[in-house]
Every structure is written in structure tokens, then in C-alpha cells.
Amino acid sequence: MLTSKARAPSRLLGSVGRFGVLSALILLIVFGALRYTGFLSEYNFSTFLRYNSMFGLISLGMCFVIITGGIDLSVGSVVALASVVAALLSPYGALVAVIGAVTSGALVGAINGLIITRLNIQPFITTLATLLGARGLALLLARNQGGVGIDPNNAAFAWLGQGDLLRLPVPGVMMLLAFIVGGVVLSHTTFGRHALAVGGGEDASKLMGLNVNRVKLGVYVLSGALAGLAGLILAAQLGAGQPTEGLGWELSAIASVVVGGTLLTGGTGSVWSSLVGAMLLGLIFNILNFENGKGVISLSPYWQSVIRGAFLLLVVVLQSRLARQSSE
Known part of the structure; x- marks a missing residue:
């Protein structure tokens, strides 16, 4: 386990992440409300929540993975694969499509977890390989790059x-329910405590008698299942499985988790801060779209990848500097 001295930087970084990102989110909302007509409209809120629910879901799974000191680069490809699986199964009913999409994602997560724990392959290499494999399988199932209609x-x-529940978009409701469950799991269950312990010190966790491999397998299965759920939402929104979608989504998920104060080295983290991080990143793009509409700037969708990369780099640099200052 971490000593009290070792925990101090983690607590500081967590506090900075939680309150800093929440303050930034509130400031951006105020800025958007004052600058843009229709920014606080029900339509913009619904559209924002409907689309960004997918990023929220994969960020939730990524949060658990990073808390254990791992990484999952395959989530974007898993989203694409699950969307194709859901579309192919849609003629058999919505329930079958849901089960198929989530199961396909969980299976990829299980493959990741088993390779990492049984073959002792680094998570970066393992999930990079499954990123390529899942994308290829999605294209094979779709048989062309145009997608598979539902x-x-x-x-x-x-x-x-595309539907609404109590005037809220169904994908947003699904995301919020997932985060409520995720928050309870991380803070109030044995699995959550074990995940934090593994990230804080794997060797110490083994000495305490924790089944480290089981915890690692569990977080990767969870990450894959949530990516599968995001793929289901993607197919349902667009009316087709999308084998070419999800490119770079893993960067968005990692950035959302890290900006929320979760250390890439593991051992600390908050699912709610990860949600705020995902919403902050989504809000930045939402504001850029409004700026495009005003004609002030003109950014193509390709700039989104540039912004995600720069955003992630900035947050990691800030984390590194804060960690060095806390340890001095």
C-alpha cells in the first residue's frame, strides 16, 4: 500500500483535477451562454448529450483501466466492431442487438485481459494489437466501408x-446510469477498492493476498463492455453499423480521464471527474462549432484530432510538473 507521504501528491493531483476541470466546465458554459444565441437551448443540450454519451461511456471504462495502471487503446475499434454487430443483429430484435454489441465488446476486453495477465504482455502492446484486430474484423463483417444498415x-x-426519456436523450440517460453504477462500484465495493490498490502498488497488492490478475481482467472486460454499449448507441443514432468510425476515440477517453485528475501511473481516480473531463472536451468542440457558425473561425473536423492530442499533452505535462512539485 502507499505510505501517507506517497499519497500526498496523489491527493493533491486528484483535488486539482476535480475542482480545476469542474471550474473550467462551468466557465465554458457561462462563456457559451453569453456569446451564442441558442447555446442553452434544449436542442443544443439534447444534441450535445446524445453525441457525447458515447465518449462518456468509453471514458468510464478507461477510468477503471487507468486506475489499475493500465491502458486500453482498443476502445475506438471496439466501438466500430460493436456497431456493426448490433446492426447485423437488429433484425432479431433490439434486445438481441444490445446483448450482441455489449458481449462483443466484453469479449475483446477479455482477450486483452487474458493476454496481459497470462502472457505478461504490456497493456500498450496488447491493446494496440486488438485495436488493429477489432477494426479489421469490423470491416470484414461489414464487407465494405459503407457500413451495415439496421x-x-x-x-x-x-x-x-434517437429517442427521449423524460425529455432527456436516451443515450444520455444510459450514460448517467452507467456512471452512477460505476461510482458505487469504485467507492463502495471490494472490486473498486482492489482496483485502486492494484494501481497503487501491484507487488504490495499481491503480498496482501489480492488476486491482481482477476482485477486486471475485470477492468478490461468492463472497458470492452462499455465500448460495446457505445457502439450500440452509434449504430442506433446513425441507422447503420460504422466500421470506420471510432478513429482516435481512445485519445478522447484517455484525455477525459487524465484531465479529471486520474494519474496515468494508477492508484487514484474518480469516475465523476472523468465524466466532467469528457463533458469538458465535448464542450470545447461544441463551442468551436458555434464559432464556425459565426464565421469567426473555420476549422475542419480534422482539427479535432489535433486539439485532442494537444489537450492530452497539456494535461500530462501539468500532471508531471505538479507531481514533481509535490514530491519536493
Whole structure:
């Protein structure tokens, strides 16, 4: 376990992450409300939540993985694969499509976990390999790069991505429920405590008698399942499986988790801070879209990858400097 002296930098970084990112989110909302007509409209709120729910879900899974000191680069490809699986199964009913999408994601997560724990391969290499494999499988199942259409008669399936529940977009409701469960799991269950312990010190966790491999396997299965759920939402929103979607989504998930104060070295983290981080990153792009509409700037969608990369680099540099200052 970490000593009290070793925990101090982690607590400081966690506090800076939680309160700093929340303050930034609030300031951006105030800025958008004052500058843009329709920014606080129900339409913009609903559209924002509907689209960014997918990034929220993969960020939740990534949070658990990073807390254990791991990384999952395959989530974007898993989203694409699950969207194709959901579309192919949609003629058999919405429930079958949901089960198929989540199961396909969980299976990729299980493969990641087993390779990492049984073959002792680094998570970076393992998930990079499954990133390529899942993307290739998605393209094979789709048989072309145009996607696979869902059954047009399956209104229940389309509702999962396009419908509303109590005037809230269904994908947003699904994301919030997932975060509530994730928050309870991390803070109030044995699995959550073990995940934090493994990230804080794997060798110490083994000496305490924790089944480290089981915890690692669990977080990768969880990450894959949540990516599968995001893929289901993607297919339901767009009306087709999208084998070429999800490129770079793993960067968004990592950036959201890290900006929320979760250390890349593991041992500390908050699912709610990760949610705020995901919403902050999404809000930045939302504001850029409004700026494009005003004609002040003109950024193509390709700039999103540049901004994600720069955002992630900035946060990692700040984390590194804060950690050095805390240890001095």
C-alpha cells in the first residue's frame, strides 16, 4: 500500500483535477451562454448529450483501466466492431442487438485481459494489437466501408440512439446510469477498492493476498463492455453499423480521464471527474462549432484530432510538473 507521504501528491493531483476541470466546465458554459444565441437551448443540450454519451461511456471504462495502471487503446475499434454487430443483429430484435454489441465488446476486453495477465504482455502492446484486430474484423463483417444498415422496422433499436426519456436523450440517460453504477462500484465495493490498490502498488497488492490478475481482467472486460454499449448507441443514432468510425476515440477517453485528475501511473481516480473531463472536451468542440457558425473561425473536423492530442499533452505535462512539485 502507499505510505501517507506517497499519497500526498496523489491527493493533491486528484483535488486539482476535480475542482480545476469542474471550474473550467462551468466557465465554458457561462462563456457559451453569453456569446451564442441558442447555446442553452434544449436542442443544443439534447444534441450535445446524445453525441457525447458515447465518449462518456468509453471514458468510464478507461477510468477503471487507468486506475489499475493500465491502458486500453482498443476502445475506438471496439466501438466500430460493436456497431456493426448490433446492426447485423437488429433484425432479431433490439434486445438481441444490445446483448450482441455489449458481449462483443466484453469479449475483446477479455482477450486483452487474458493476454496481459497470462502472457505478461504490456497493456500498450496488447491493446494496440486488438485495436488493429477489432477494426479489421469490423470491416470484414461489414464487407465494405459503407457500413451495415439496421433493420428499418426495428423502432425499438432506433429509439436507443434517437429517442427521449423524460425529455432527456436516451443515450444520455444510459450514460448517467452507467456512471452512477460505476461510482458505487469504485467507492463502495471490494472490486473498486482492489482496483485502486492494484494501481497503487501491484507487488504490495499481491503480498496482501489480492488476486491482481482477476482485477486486471475485470477492468478490461468492463472497458470492452462499455465500448460495446457505445457502439450500440452509434449504430442506433446513425441507422447503420460504422466500421470506420471510432478513429482516435481512445485519445478522447484517455484525455477525459487524465484531465479529471486520474494519474496515468494508477492508484487514484474518480469516475465523476472523468465524466466532467469528457463533458469538458465535448464542450470545447461544441463551442468551436458555434464559432464556425459565426464565421469567426473555420476549422475542419480534422482539427479535432489535433486539439485532442494537444489537450492530452497539456494535461500530462501539468500532471508531471505538479507531481514533481509535490514530491519536493
